[in-house]
Amino acid sequence: IAGDELLRQIAAILQANVRQRDTLSRLGGDEFGVLMERCSLEHAKRVADKLRRKVADFRFVWGQRSFSLGVSVGIVSIDQSSGKIAAVMNAADSACYTAKYKGRNRVHVYHRRNTDLVKRHGDADWVIRVERALLKNSFELAYQRIVPVSNKFETGDHIELLLRLPDASGEPVPPGAFLPAAERYNLSSPIDRWVVTNALAWFAENPKALDRVAVFSINLSAQSLIDLSFLNFVCDALEASPVPAGKICFDISESVAIANLTDATRFMSTLGKLGCRFALDDFGSGHSSFAYLRTLPVDYLKIDGVYVNGIADDPLDFAIVRSINDIGKIMGKITIAEVVESDRVAEKLREIGVDYYQGYFIAEPRPIEELAPV
Incomplete structure:
Protein backbone atom coordinates (compact mmCIF):
# COMPACT_ATOMS: atom_id res chain seq x y z
CA ILE A 1 0.00 0.00 0.00
CA ALA A 2 2.72 2.46 0.97
CA GLY A 3 4.76 1.52 -2.10
CA ASP A 4 1.80 2.03 -4.44
CA GLU A 5 1.06 5.45 -2.98
CA LEU A 6 4.72 6.43 -3.24
CA LEU A 7 4.77 5.51 -6.93
CA ARG A 8 1.61 7.55 -7.58
CA GLN A 9 3.11 10.63 -5.94
CA ILE A 10 6.43 10.27 -7.75
CA ALA A 11 4.61 9.89 -11.08
CA ALA A 12 2.71 13.11 -10.39
CA ILE A 13 5.96 14.97 -9.68
CA LEU A 14 7.56 13.72 -12.88
CA GLN A 15 4.50 14.49 -14.98
CA ALA A 16 4.36 18.04 -13.66
CA ASN A 17 7.96 18.72 -14.68
CA VAL A 18 8.12 17.47 -18.27
CA ARG A 19 6.73 19.11 -21.40
CA GLN A 20 3.22 18.37 -22.60
CA ARG A 21 4.58 16.76 -25.77
CA ASP A 22 6.83 14.38 -23.75
CA THR A 23 5.70 10.86 -22.89
CA LEU A 24 6.08 9.63 -19.31
CA SER A 25 5.67 5.94 -18.56
CA ARG A 26 6.32 3.55 -15.71
CA LEU A 27 8.59 0.81 -17.05
CA GLY A 28 8.18 -1.54 -14.11
CA GLY A 29 9.04 -1.70 -10.41
CA ASP A 30 10.41 1.71 -9.43
CA GLU A 31 11.62 2.60 -12.93
CA PHE A 32 10.15 5.37 -15.09
CA GLY A 33 10.96 6.47 -18.63
CA VAL A 34 10.49 9.81 -20.40
CA LEU A 35 10.47 10.06 -24.21
CA MET A 36 11.39 13.64 -25.17
CA GLU A 37 10.67 14.54 -28.80
CA ARG A 38 12.50 17.34 -30.64
CA CYS A 39 14.78 17.86 -27.68
CA SER A 40 18.49 18.69 -27.69
CA LEU A 41 20.86 16.79 -25.42
CA GLU A 42 21.62 19.92 -23.42
CA HIS A 43 17.93 20.56 -22.77
CA ALA A 44 17.43 16.91 -21.83
CA LYS A 45 20.25 17.19 -19.29
CA ARG A 46 18.63 20.27 -17.75
CA VAL A 47 15.26 18.52 -17.52
CA ALA A 48 16.84 15.38 -16.07
CA ASP A 49 18.65 17.34 -13.39
CA LYS A 50 15.42 19.22 -12.61
CA LEU A 51 13.60 15.90 -12.14
CA ARG A 52 16.42 14.68 -9.93
CA ARG A 53 16.20 17.77 -7.74
CA LYS A 54 12.40 17.62 -7.53
CA VAL A 55 12.54 14.02 -6.32
CA ALA A 56 15.36 14.82 -3.87
CA ASP A 57 13.31 17.71 -2.43
CA PHE A 58 10.20 15.55 -2.11
CA ARG A 59 9.26 14.02 1.24
CA PHE A 60 7.03 10.99 1.30
CA VAL A 61 4.80 10.94 4.37
CA TRP A 62 3.26 7.69 5.53
CA GLY A 63 1.69 7.39 8.93
CA GLN A 64 3.72 9.59 11.22
CA ARG A 65 6.97 9.16 9.32
CA SER A 66 8.61 11.22 6.58
CA PHE A 67 11.03 9.72 4.05
CA SER A 68 13.47 11.27 1.58
CA LEU A 69 14.30 9.70 -1.76
CA GLY A 70 16.85 9.87 -4.54
CA VAL A 71 16.78 9.00 -8.22
CA SER A 72 19.42 7.83 -10.69
CA VAL A 73 18.82 9.16 -14.22
CA GLY A 74 20.22 7.87 -17.50
CA ILE A 75 20.02 9.85 -20.76
CA VAL A 76 20.27 8.39 -24.27
CA SER A 77 20.17 10.37 -27.52
CA ILE A 78 18.03 8.80 -30.24
CA ASP A 79 19.08 9.34 -33.86
CA GLN A 80 19.36 7.43 -37.14
CA SER A 81 22.27 5.37 -35.79
CA SER A 82 20.52 4.30 -32.59
CA GLY A 83 19.28 0.99 -33.98
CA LYS A 84 16.21 -0.85 -32.80
CA ILE A 85 14.07 0.03 -29.78
CA ALA A 86 15.62 -2.80 -27.76
CA ALA A 87 19.09 -1.30 -28.28
CA VAL A 88 17.90 2.13 -27.13
CA MET A 89 16.26 0.68 -24.02
CA ASN A 90 19.39 -1.33 -23.24
CA ALA A 91 21.50 1.82 -23.54
CA ALA A 92 19.12 3.71 -21.24
CA ASP A 93 19.23 0.86 -18.74
CA SER A 94 23.03 0.90 -18.85
CA ALA A 95 23.16 4.66 -18.27
CA CYS A 96 20.79 4.40 -15.30
CA TYR A 97 22.86 1.73 -13.63
CA THR A 98 26.06 3.64 -14.27
CA ALA A 99 24.50 6.63 -12.48
CA LYS A 100 23.49 4.31 -9.66
CA TYR A 101 26.91 2.70 -9.31
CA LYS A 102 28.69 6.08 -9.37
CA GLY A 103 26.90 7.10 -6.19
CA ARG A 104 23.17 7.36 -6.94
CA ASN A 105 21.10 10.56 -7.10
CA ARG A 106 22.87 11.76 -10.25
CA VAL A 107 22.44 12.03 -14.04
CA HIS A 108 24.55 10.04 -16.50
CA VAL A 109 24.63 10.48 -20.28
CA TYR A 110 25.15 7.37 -22.42
CA HIS A 111 28.12 7.38 -24.79
CA ARG A 112 28.75 4.41 -27.02
CA ARG A 113 32.45 4.30 -26.11
CA ASN A 114 31.97 5.01 -22.44
CA THR A 115 34.28 2.64 -20.57
CA ASP A 116 31.88 2.45 -17.61
CA LEU A 117 29.18 1.12 -19.91
CA VAL A 118 31.50 -1.33 -21.60
CA LYS A 119 31.64 -3.09 -18.25
CA ARG A 120 27.88 -3.44 -18.35
CA HIS A 121 28.19 -5.57 -21.45
CA GLY A 122 29.82 -8.12 -19.17
Whole structure:
Protein backbone atom coordinates (compact mmCIF):
# COMPACT_ATOMS: atom_id res chain seq x y z
CA ILE A 1 0.00 0.00 0.00
CA ALA A 2 2.72 2.46 0.97
CA GLY A 3 4.76 1.52 -2.10
CA ASP A 4 1.80 2.03 -4.44
CA GLU A 5 1.06 5.45 -2.98
CA LEU A 6 4.72 6.43 -3.24
CA LEU A 7 4.77 5.51 -6.93
CA ARG A 8 1.61 7.55 -7.58
CA GLN A 9 3.11 10.63 -5.94
CA ILE A 10 6.43 10.27 -7.75
CA ALA A 11 4.61 9.89 -11.08
CA ALA A 12 2.71 13.11 -10.39
CA ILE A 13 5.96 14.97 -9.68
CA LEU A 14 7.56 13.72 -12.88
CA GLN A 15 4.50 14.49 -14.98
CA ALA A 16 4.36 18.04 -13.66
CA ASN A 17 7.96 18.72 -14.68
CA VAL A 18 8.12 17.47 -18.27
CA ARG A 19 6.73 19.11 -21.40
CA GLN A 20 3.22 18.37 -22.60
CA ARG A 21 4.58 16.76 -25.77
CA ASP A 22 6.83 14.38 -23.75
CA THR A 23 5.70 10.86 -22.89
CA LEU A 24 6.08 9.63 -19.31
CA SER A 25 5.67 5.94 -18.56
CA ARG A 26 6.32 3.55 -15.71
CA LEU A 27 8.59 0.81 -17.05
CA GLY A 28 8.18 -1.54 -14.11
CA GLY A 29 9.04 -1.70 -10.41
CA ASP A 30 10.41 1.71 -9.43
CA GLU A 31 11.62 2.60 -12.93
CA PHE A 32 10.15 5.37 -15.09
CA GLY A 33 10.96 6.47 -18.63
CA VAL A 34 10.49 9.81 -20.40
CA LEU A 35 10.47 10.06 -24.21
CA MET A 36 11.39 13.64 -25.17
CA GLU A 37 10.67 14.54 -28.80
CA ARG A 38 12.50 17.34 -30.64
CA CYS A 39 14.78 17.86 -27.68
CA SER A 40 18.49 18.69 -27.69
CA LEU A 41 20.86 16.79 -25.42
CA GLU A 42 21.62 19.92 -23.42
CA HIS A 43 17.93 20.56 -22.77
CA ALA A 44 17.43 16.91 -21.83
CA LYS A 45 20.25 17.19 -19.29
CA ARG A 46 18.63 20.27 -17.75
CA VAL A 47 15.26 18.52 -17.52
CA ALA A 48 16.84 15.38 -16.07
CA ASP A 49 18.65 17.34 -13.39
CA LYS A 50 15.42 19.22 -12.61
CA LEU A 51 13.60 15.90 -12.14
CA ARG A 52 16.42 14.68 -9.93
CA ARG A 53 16.20 17.77 -7.74
CA LYS A 54 12.40 17.62 -7.53
CA VAL A 55 12.54 14.02 -6.32
CA ALA A 56 15.36 14.82 -3.87
CA ASP A 57 13.31 17.71 -2.43
CA PHE A 58 10.20 15.55 -2.11
CA ARG A 59 9.26 14.02 1.24
CA PHE A 60 7.03 10.99 1.30
CA VAL A 61 4.80 10.94 4.37
CA TRP A 62 3.26 7.69 5.53
CA GLY A 63 1.69 7.39 8.93
CA GLN A 64 3.72 9.59 11.22
CA ARG A 65 6.97 9.16 9.32
CA SER A 66 8.61 11.22 6.58
CA PHE A 67 11.03 9.72 4.05
CA SER A 68 13.47 11.27 1.58
CA LEU A 69 14.30 9.70 -1.76
CA GLY A 70 16.85 9.87 -4.54
CA VAL A 71 16.78 9.00 -8.22
CA SER A 72 19.42 7.83 -10.69
CA VAL A 73 18.82 9.16 -14.22
CA GLY A 74 20.22 7.87 -17.50
CA ILE A 75 20.02 9.85 -20.76
CA VAL A 76 20.27 8.39 -24.27
CA SER A 77 20.17 10.37 -27.52
CA ILE A 78 18.03 8.80 -30.24
CA ASP A 79 19.08 9.34 -33.86
CA GLN A 80 19.36 7.43 -37.14
CA SER A 81 22.27 5.37 -35.79
CA SER A 82 20.52 4.30 -32.59
CA GLY A 83 19.28 0.99 -33.98
CA LYS A 84 16.21 -0.85 -32.80
CA ILE A 85 14.07 0.03 -29.78
CA ALA A 86 15.62 -2.80 -27.76
CA ALA A 87 19.09 -1.30 -28.28
CA VAL A 88 17.90 2.13 -27.13
CA MET A 89 16.26 0.68 -24.02
CA ASN A 90 19.39 -1.33 -23.24
CA ALA A 91 21.50 1.82 -23.54
CA ALA A 92 19.12 3.71 -21.24
CA ASP A 93 19.23 0.86 -18.74
CA SER A 94 23.03 0.90 -18.85
CA ALA A 95 23.16 4.66 -18.27
CA CYS A 96 20.79 4.40 -15.30
CA TYR A 97 22.86 1.73 -13.63
CA THR A 98 26.06 3.64 -14.27
CA ALA A 99 24.50 6.63 -12.48
CA LYS A 100 23.49 4.31 -9.66
CA TYR A 101 26.91 2.70 -9.31
CA LYS A 102 28.69 6.08 -9.37
CA GLY A 103 26.90 7.10 -6.19
CA ARG A 104 23.17 7.36 -6.94
CA ASN A 105 21.10 10.56 -7.10
CA ARG A 106 22.87 11.76 -10.25
CA VAL A 107 22.44 12.03 -14.04
CA HIS A 108 24.55 10.04 -16.50
CA VAL A 109 24.63 10.48 -20.28
CA TYR A 110 25.15 7.37 -22.42
CA HIS A 111 28.12 7.38 -24.79
CA ARG A 112 28.75 4.41 -27.02
CA ARG A 113 32.45 4.30 -26.11
CA ASN A 114 31.97 5.01 -22.44
CA THR A 115 34.28 2.64 -20.57
CA ASP A 116 31.88 2.45 -17.61
CA LEU A 117 29.18 1.12 -19.91
CA VAL A 118 31.50 -1.33 -21.60
CA LYS A 119 31.64 -3.09 -18.25
CA ARG A 120 27.88 -3.44 -18.35
CA HIS A 121 28.19 -5.57 -21.45
CA GLY A 122 29.82 -8.12 -19.17
CA ASP A 123 26.35 -8.70 -17.77
CA ALA A 124 25.62 -10.93 -20.74
CA ASP A 125 28.53 -13.19 -19.77
CA TRP A 126 27.30 -13.43 -16.18
CA VAL A 127 23.75 -14.16 -17.34
CA ILE A 128 25.00 -17.02 -19.51
CA ARG A 129 27.05 -18.42 -16.61
CA VAL A 130 24.15 -18.12 -14.17
CA GLU A 131 21.72 -19.79 -16.57
CA ARG A 132 24.25 -22.57 -17.18
CA ALA A 133 24.73 -23.06 -13.42
CA LEU A 134 20.97 -23.30 -12.90
CA LEU A 135 20.64 -25.79 -15.75
CA LYS A 136 23.59 -27.95 -14.68
CA ASN A 137 23.01 -27.55 -10.93
CA SER A 138 26.56 -26.32 -10.50
CA PHE A 139 26.05 -23.59 -7.90
CA GLU A 140 27.57 -24.34 -4.51
CA LEU A 141 26.46 -23.56 -0.97
CA ALA A 142 28.71 -22.18 1.72
CA TYR A 143 27.92 -21.00 5.24
CA GLN A 144 29.07 -18.46 7.80
CA ARG A 145 28.51 -18.79 11.52
CA ILE A 146 26.52 -16.15 13.40
CA VAL A 147 27.93 -16.28 16.92
CA PRO A 148 26.11 -15.33 20.14
CA VAL A 149 27.80 -12.61 22.14
CA SER A 150 26.79 -14.40 25.36
CA ASN A 151 25.70 -17.96 26.16
CA LYS A 152 22.10 -17.10 27.00
CA PHE A 153 20.69 -18.07 23.59
CA GLU A 154 19.49 -21.37 22.19
CA THR A 155 21.97 -24.17 21.79
CA GLY A 156 23.06 -25.13 18.32
CA ASP A 157 24.73 -23.27 15.48
CA HIS A 158 23.18 -20.21 13.90
CA ILE A 159 24.44 -19.94 10.32
CA GLU A 160 23.80 -17.96 7.14
CA LEU A 161 23.84 -19.87 3.85
CA LEU A 162 25.86 -18.24 1.07
CA LEU A 163 25.83 -18.87 -2.66
CA ARG A 164 28.95 -19.53 -4.72
CA LEU A 165 29.44 -19.89 -8.48
CA PRO A 166 32.59 -21.89 -9.36
CA ASP A 167 34.78 -20.37 -12.07
CA ALA A 168 36.60 -22.33 -14.78
CA SER A 169 39.32 -23.37 -12.32
CA GLY A 170 36.82 -24.41 -9.66
CA GLU A 171 37.44 -21.38 -7.45
CA PRO A 172 34.25 -19.91 -5.97
CA VAL A 173 32.99 -16.60 -7.34
CA PRO A 174 31.30 -14.50 -4.62
CA PRO A 175 27.67 -13.48 -5.27
CA GLY A 176 28.52 -9.79 -5.45
CA ALA A 177 30.08 -10.46 -8.85
CA PHE A 178 27.08 -12.06 -10.55
CA LEU A 179 23.95 -11.24 -8.54
CA PRO A 180 23.60 -7.65 -9.86
CA ALA A 181 23.40 -8.94 -13.44
CA ALA A 182 21.09 -11.76 -12.35
CA GLU A 183 18.76 -9.25 -10.73
CA ARG A 184 18.68 -7.02 -13.80
CA TYR A 185 17.80 -9.95 -16.03
CA ASN A 186 15.14 -11.46 -13.74
CA LEU A 187 17.19 -14.45 -12.63
CA SER A 188 17.10 -13.70 -8.90
CA SER A 189 13.98 -15.74 -8.22
CA PRO A 190 15.26 -18.86 -10.02
CA ILE A 191 18.46 -18.54 -7.98
CA ASP A 192 16.44 -18.28 -4.76
CA ARG A 193 14.49 -21.40 -5.75
CA TRP A 194 17.78 -23.22 -6.31
CA VAL A 195 19.04 -22.23 -2.86
CA VAL A 196 15.83 -23.26 -1.07
CA THR A 197 15.65 -26.57 -2.94
CA ASN A 198 19.29 -27.49 -2.41
CA ALA A 199 19.48 -26.30 1.20
CA LEU A 200 16.49 -28.45 2.16
CA ALA A 201 17.89 -31.40 0.21
CA TRP A 202 21.35 -31.12 1.80
CA PHE A 203 20.06 -30.96 5.35
CA ALA A 204 17.62 -33.82 4.67
CA GLU A 205 20.60 -35.91 3.53
CA ASN A 206 22.71 -34.83 6.53
CA PRO A 207 20.43 -35.17 9.58
CA LYS A 208 23.32 -35.06 12.07
CA ALA A 209 24.38 -31.68 10.71
CA LEU A 210 20.75 -30.55 10.89
CA ASP A 211 20.59 -31.62 14.55
CA ARG A 212 23.54 -29.36 15.36
CA VAL A 213 22.03 -26.33 13.62
CA ALA A 214 19.50 -24.25 15.54
CA VAL A 215 18.65 -22.02 12.59
CA PHE A 216 19.98 -21.42 9.07
CA SER A 217 19.32 -18.22 7.13
CA ILE A 218 18.50 -17.93 3.42
CA ASN A 219 18.70 -14.56 1.65
CA LEU A 220 15.75 -13.60 -0.55
CA SER A 221 15.60 -11.14 -3.45
CA ALA A 222 12.91 -8.56 -4.12
CA GLN A 223 11.79 -10.53 -7.15
CA SER A 224 11.00 -13.57 -5.01
CA LEU A 225 9.29 -11.53 -2.33
CA ILE A 226 6.71 -10.08 -4.73
CA ASP A 227 6.21 -13.34 -6.64
CA LEU A 228 3.20 -15.23 -5.27
CA SER A 229 4.29 -18.37 -7.10
CA PHE A 230 7.56 -18.29 -5.13
CA LEU A 231 5.63 -18.21 -1.86
CA ASN A 232 3.58 -21.20 -3.01
CA PHE A 233 6.80 -22.95 -4.04
CA VAL A 234 8.31 -22.49 -0.57
CA CYS A 235 5.14 -23.76 1.12
CA ASP A 236 5.16 -26.88 -1.06
CA ALA A 237 8.89 -27.43 -0.52
CA LEU A 238 8.53 -27.22 3.26
CA GLU A 239 5.59 -29.58 3.27
CA ALA A 240 7.59 -32.18 1.33
CA SER A 241 10.79 -31.78 3.39
CA PRO A 242 11.73 -33.40 6.71
CA VAL A 243 13.57 -30.20 7.68
CA PRO A 244 11.60 -28.37 10.41
CA ALA A 245 10.38 -24.97 9.25
CA GLY A 246 11.38 -23.56 12.63
CA LYS A 247 15.03 -23.98 11.69
CA ILE A 248 14.71 -21.75 8.63
CA CYS A 249 15.13 -17.98 8.69
CA PHE A 250 14.53 -15.89 5.57
CA ASP A 251 16.69 -12.76 5.35
CA ILE A 252 15.02 -9.83 3.57
CA SER A 253 16.77 -6.48 3.25
CA GLU A 254 15.12 -3.59 5.05
CA SER A 255 14.79 -1.47 1.90
CA VAL A 256 13.19 -4.34 -0.06
CA ALA A 257 10.74 -5.13 2.74
CA ILE A 258 9.57 -1.54 3.13
CA ALA A 259 9.36 -0.89 -0.62
CA ASN A 260 7.16 -4.01 -0.90
CA LEU A 261 5.44 -3.82 2.46
CA THR A 262 2.23 -5.59 1.47
CA ASP A 263 4.09 -8.46 -0.18
CA ALA A 264 6.57 -8.73 2.70
CA THR A 265 3.77 -8.87 5.27
CA ARG A 266 1.94 -11.57 3.30
CA PHE A 267 5.13 -13.59 2.86
CA MET A 268 6.08 -13.43 6.54
CA SER A 269 2.55 -14.05 7.78
CA THR A 270 2.06 -17.12 5.58
CA LEU A 271 5.40 -18.79 6.30
CA GLY A 272 5.38 -17.63 9.92
CA LYS A 273 2.33 -19.81 10.50
CA LEU A 274 4.44 -22.77 9.38
CA GLY A 275 7.14 -21.86 11.90
CA CYS A 276 9.68 -20.00 9.73
CA ARG A 277 11.63 -17.08 11.15
CA PHE A 278 12.53 -13.79 9.50
CA ALA A 279 15.35 -11.25 9.64
CA LEU A 280 15.49 -7.69 8.35
CA ASP A 281 18.90 -7.53 6.67
CA ASP A 282 21.08 -4.41 6.33
CA PHE A 283 18.93 -2.64 8.91
CA GLY A 284 19.84 1.04 9.00
CA SER A 285 20.66 1.27 5.29
CA GLY A 286 17.14 2.21 4.18
CA HIS A 287 14.25 4.01 5.83
CA SER A 288 15.09 2.64 9.29
CA SER A 289 11.55 3.17 10.48
CA PHE A 290 10.93 1.33 13.71
CA ALA A 291 7.22 1.90 13.10
CA TYR A 292 7.37 -0.73 10.35
CA LEU A 293 8.58 -3.28 12.89
CA ARG A 294 5.11 -3.20 14.40
CA THR A 295 3.76 -4.40 11.04
CA LEU A 296 6.44 -6.86 9.97
CA PRO A 297 6.66 -10.02 12.12
CA VAL A 298 10.46 -10.22 12.08
CA ASP A 299 12.51 -12.10 14.66
CA TYR A 300 15.96 -10.64 13.94
CA LEU A 301 17.40 -7.22 13.10
CA LYS A 302 20.71 -7.48 11.24
CA ILE A 303 22.42 -4.14 11.79
CA ASP A 304 24.05 -2.79 8.62
CA GLY A 305 27.81 -3.33 8.53
CA VAL A 306 28.33 0.22 7.29
CA TYR A 307 27.63 1.41 10.84
CA VAL A 308 29.05 -1.60 12.65
CA ASN A 309 32.46 -1.21 10.99
CA GLY A 310 32.87 2.33 12.30
CA ILE A 311 31.75 1.99 15.91
CA ALA A 312 35.29 1.74 17.32
CA ASP A 313 36.27 5.14 15.87
CA ASP A 314 33.10 7.07 15.06
CA PRO A 315 30.85 8.17 17.97
CA LEU A 316 27.93 8.66 15.57
CA ASP A 317 28.16 5.08 14.24
CA PHE A 318 28.38 3.86 17.83
CA ALA A 319 25.26 5.83 18.77
CA ILE A 320 23.34 4.54 15.73
CA VAL A 321 24.17 0.90 16.47
CA ARG A 322 23.33 1.32 20.14
CA SER A 323 20.02 2.99 19.26
CA ILE A 324 19.02 0.20 16.85
CA ASN A 325 19.99 -2.41 19.42
CA ASP A 326 18.13 -0.74 22.30
CA ILE A 327 14.89 -0.16 20.41
CA GLY A 328 15.09 -3.60 18.84
CA LYS A 329 15.35 -5.17 22.28
CA ILE A 330 12.37 -3.17 23.55
CA MET A 331 10.36 -4.46 20.61
CA GLY A 332 11.36 -8.04 21.35
CA LYS A 333 13.75 -8.47 18.39
CA ILE A 334 17.07 -10.32 18.45
CA THR A 335 19.91 -8.14 17.15
CA ILE A 336 22.76 -9.27 14.92
CA ALA A 337 25.73 -7.07 13.98
CA GLU A 338 27.05 -7.68 10.46
CA VAL A 339 30.54 -7.26 8.99
CA VAL A 340 32.53 -7.55 12.23
CA GLU A 341 36.15 -7.44 11.11
CA SER A 342 38.23 -6.56 14.17
CA ASP A 343 38.51 -7.25 17.88
CA ARG A 344 37.98 -3.55 18.64
CA VAL A 345 34.60 -3.63 16.87
CA ALA A 346 33.66 -6.90 18.60
CA GLU A 347 34.50 -5.39 21.98
CA LYS A 348 32.30 -2.35 21.31
CA LEU A 349 29.42 -4.65 20.32
CA ARG A 350 29.79 -6.56 23.59
CA GLU A 351 29.68 -3.21 25.38
CA ILE A 352 26.48 -2.25 23.54
CA GLY A 353 24.89 -5.62 24.29
CA VAL A 354 24.18 -6.87 20.77
CA ASP A 355 22.87 -10.44 20.82
CA TYR A 356 24.88 -11.94 17.93
CA TYR A 357 27.72 -10.91 15.69
CA GLN A 358 28.86 -12.05 12.25
CA GLY A 359 31.84 -11.30 10.05
CA TYR A 360 35.27 -12.45 8.91
CA PHE A 361 36.80 -11.72 12.33
CA ILE A 362 34.18 -13.92 13.99
CA ALA A 363 34.10 -16.76 11.45
CA GLU A 364 34.99 -16.95 7.76
CA PRO A 365 32.66 -18.58 5.22
CA ARG A 366 33.20 -22.30 4.74
CA PRO A 367 31.86 -24.91 2.28
CA ILE A 368 28.62 -26.40 3.55
CA GLU A 369 30.14 -29.89 3.40
CA GLU A 370 32.22 -28.99 6.46
CA LEU A 371 29.04 -29.02 8.53
CA ALA A 372 28.69 -32.75 7.97
CA PRO A 373 30.33 -34.96 10.63
CA VAL A 374 33.49 -36.75 9.56
